Amino acid sequence: MAERKVEVAIIGAGTAGLAAYRMVREHTDRLVLIEEGPGGTTCARVGCMPSKLLIAAAEAAHAVREAPVFGITAGPARVDGQVVMARVRALRDDFVGSVLEVVEDFPPEHRLAGHARFIDDHRLQVGDDTVVTPGRVVIATGSRPVYPSSLAAAGDLLATSDDVFDWQDLPESVAVFGGGIVGLELGQALHRLGARMRLFGKGGAVGPLSDPAVREYAARTFAVEFPFDPDAKVGSVQRQGDQVEVVFEDQDGRERTERFARLLAATGRRPNVDRLGLENTSLELDDKGVPVFDRFTGQCGDSHVFIAGDAADDVALLHEAADEGKIAGANAGGWPEERAQRRRAPLGIVFSEPQIATVGRSWRELQANDVDHAIGEVSFEDQGRSRVINRNRGLLRLYGAHGTGLFLGAEMIAPGAEHLAHLLAWAAQQGLSVPEMLGLPYYHPVIEEAVRTGLRNLERQLRMGPEVVPHCLDCGPGA
Numbered sequence: 001m002a003e004r005k006v007e008v009a010i011i012g013a014g015t016a017g018l019a020a021y022r023m024v025r026e027h028t029d030r031l032v033l034i035e036e037g038p039g040g041t042t043c044a045r046v047g048c049m050p051s052k053l054l055i056a057a058a059e060a061a062h063a064v065r066e067a068p069v070f071g072i073t074a075g076p077a078r079v080d081g082q083v084v085m086a087r088v089r090a091l092r093d094d095f096v097g098s099v100l101e102v103v104e105d106f107p108p109e110h111r112l113a114g115h116a117r118f119i120d121d122h123r124l125q126v127g128d129d130t131v132v133t134p135g136r137v138v139i140a141t142g143s144r145p146v147y148p149s150s151l152a153a154a155g156d157l158l159a160t161s162d163d164v165f166d167w168q169d170l171p172e173s174v175a176v177f178g179g180g181i182v183g184l185e186l187g188q189a190l191h192r193l194g195a196r197m198r199l200f201g202k203g204g205a206v207g208p209l210s211d212p213a214v215r216e217y218a219a220r221t222f223a224v225e226f227p228f229d230p231d232a233k234v235g236s237v238q239r240q241g242d243q244v245e246v247v248f249e250d251q252d253g254r255e256r257t258e259r260f261a262r263l264l265a266a267t268g269r270r271p272n273v274d275r276l277g278l279e280n281t282s283l284e285l286d287d288k289g290v291p292v293f294d295r296f297t298g299q300c301g302d303s304h305v306f307i308a309g310d311a312a313d314d315v316a317l318l319h320e321a322a323d324e325g326k327i328a329g330a331n332a333g334g335w336p337e338e339r340a341q342r343r344r345a346p347l348g349i350v351f352s353e354p355q356i357a358t359v360g361r362s363w364r365e366l367q368a369n370d371v372d373h374a375i376g377e378v379s380f381e382d383q384g385r386s387r388v389i390n391r392n393r394g395l396l397r398l399y400g401a402h403g404t405g406l407f408l409g410a411e412m413i414a415p416g417a418e419h420l421a422h423l424l425a426w427a428a429q430q431g432l433s434v435p436e437m438l439g440l441p442y443y444h445p446v447i448e449e450a451v452r453t454g455l456r457n458l459e460r461q462l463r464m465g466p467e468v469v470p471h472c473l474d475c476g477p478g479a
Contacts, residue, residue: 002130004112006032008332009124009134011116011276013103014041016309017140019325020332022105024138027333032134034126036115037101040096042142042310043318046049050092050165051185055351057084058192062353069390081170092165117277120233121303125277136304139291140325141272143310147151151177153237154244154263161186161266171195172266175246178266179205179230179347184222184352186266191226192405198258200248202267207333207350211411212362215396218356218413237263251396271313281305288313296340298328306332311412317348345429346409349418354380355392357421360409360428361399372402376434377456378450385445391415396450398424398434398458403462405433416447423451 001408007028010020013035024031057079070127103111114127123296124132137320144159154157156344159167161182172195175189177200183456191197199222206222206266209215217232222228235255250256271290278285283300291300298306308315308324323344331338350356366373380386393415400407410424427437434455442452459465 003133004032004130005133006030006125007135008032008138009034009116009132009136010138010140010329010332012140012272012311013039013122013144014140014142014309014321015043016142016311016321016325016328017138018099019322020140020306020329021110023326023329025335026330032112032132033103033106033110034102034112034114034116034124034132036113036243037142038406042096042100044303045092046162046165048318051094051161051182051189052090052351053088053091054084054193055185055189057076057087058189058404059353061194062192066390073090079170081193081336082127082168083164084193084276085167085169088165096349105360106151115275117275118280121276121281121283136306136335138274138298138303138325138328138332139273139300139307139311140328141276141310143269143313143316145265145268146270147177147267150234150261151237151265151267155237155239157239157242157244157261158263158265161264164264167271171260173197173264174264175200175244175258175260176264176266178202178268179207179228180266180268181207181348181350182263183266184350184356186264188222188352190264193405196260198227198246199229200232200234200246201228201472202232204231206230207352208355208358209228209356209411210358210362211397212363214363214395214397214411214413217353219460220419221354221393221413222352233248244351269316271311273311273466283421294340295324295345296327297331297338298324299331304335315346315348319344319347320374328452345425347421347425349421353416354391354413356413357417358411359424360407362409363397363399363411364398366408371408373399373408374402374458374461374462376397376454376456378457380447380450383447383449383450385449387413388445389415394453395449396420398454399450400434400458400462402462404475405435405462407434412420414450415448420448420451422451432464435464440466 004308007030008024012018024222061077067074103280115123174195176199187199195407206215219230228419233249238245245259247257293300294309306328308328327341348358377397380391386392398410434446438455454467
């Protein structure tokens with residue numbers, strides 16, 4: 001049995017683990033990066049990038065179908081599923097390869113392949129033949145898809161979001177379970193690429209939205225394009241020959257049976273901490289088996305163990321994982337001195353169409369903490385630029401604090417929400433007030449003008465501004 005002593009061991013070479021590695025190297029060269037899986041990060045291999053490749057193909061097909069609105073006829077869109085998926089796989093592999101090249105350039109003595117498991121608080125078993133004794137540990141083991149046992153009856157016709165991007169062709173039909181971020185993105189993309197698709201949600205969830213007004217608007221909007229029940233009542237899922245049979249109650253209360261070529265389970269992910277042997281340590285674990293930690297330092301209790309990324313089960317987003325990896329790595333490297341670091345303003349985006357975004361403090365958080373606030377809103381249905389480009393579906397709700405006028409956050413379904421959300425997140429992080437945001441420049445005609453309209457409405461609700469004038473002429477038509 002080989003034995004190694006290092007100052008820091010990092011378990012996992014995903015986004016968080018690689019960020020932690022870079023920070024630890026600023027403190028010591030006596031470290032090891034342990035990776036069990038194929039590597040390449042969740043984002044590049046099965047997350048952000050391949051999903052956007054599939055969505056980009058879907059957007060292209062949809063644009064052809066929508067062209068007659070502008071008086072342009074391009075002929076019926078014909079989708080070649082094999083070509084679509086070949087491009088997805090090729091560019092996915094390129095993104096993964098670029099990550100692997102970076103890791104392969106690390107010193108060989110810094111890399112160790114194998115599954116890591118705690119023997120006790122201070123020792124790790126890696127594979128069958130190595131014991132590592134680190135002074136500090138960073139857990140950055142990522143997450144994996146999970147689905148309820150009721151879906152397992154679909155057998156090998158069941159796929160998770162990790163499986164989709166290895167498909168050789170697009171299915172003729174697919175039942176998608178999960179009305180969250182992944183279900184909405186992949187379900188709509190498959191629908192627009194020609195698959196007969198039905199989306200089964202649970203508990204009324206529509207992506208990450210918590211504001212009832214925005215959530216209900218989003219549910220109605222998506223249901224116009226494809227069958228979507230945010231709170232589906234499913235009786236059974238069975239494999240029947242080469243198809244999956246789903247028995248469910250439709251929204252009129254009638255029992256229906258539909259058969260699909262595939263079932264896509266987009267029902268969430270779980271942190272990869274259950275096989276780490278944490279029960280052999282003195283770490284305090286929450287009800288999901290995740291170590292209790294400080295999100296501003298990454299430290300688990302007052303121990304020498306730190307955690308980051310999806311393994312922490314906090315905010316499963318790439319930029320958050322990178323930040324958490326930096327925080328955990330800096331503090332593991334500088335231990336026993338830990339320093340709290342400021343977190344960025346919350347920002348989340350769903351690449352559906354219309355896009356969904358959440359910024360800053362959510363409606364749910366404001367209600368739960370009894371924050372004294374007002375709400376301003378704006379519809380995109382009559383917004384000038386949105387009408388010009390035929391994407392005038394959406395609702396933006398903005399939250400501001402009574403008394404101070406401080407901008408608190410927003411939830412939206414909107415055209416170009418990925419851009420609107422960044423502007424609002426920057427304002428939230430800078431601590432701007434609603435009047436200060438209204439003092440910033442707005443060009444005409446752009447979708448961003450809707451933000452100004454919503455902020456004016458919010459300023460009025462905060463009793464800090466004048467009554468909003470409909471169809472403001474000095475703003476330009478449709479602003």
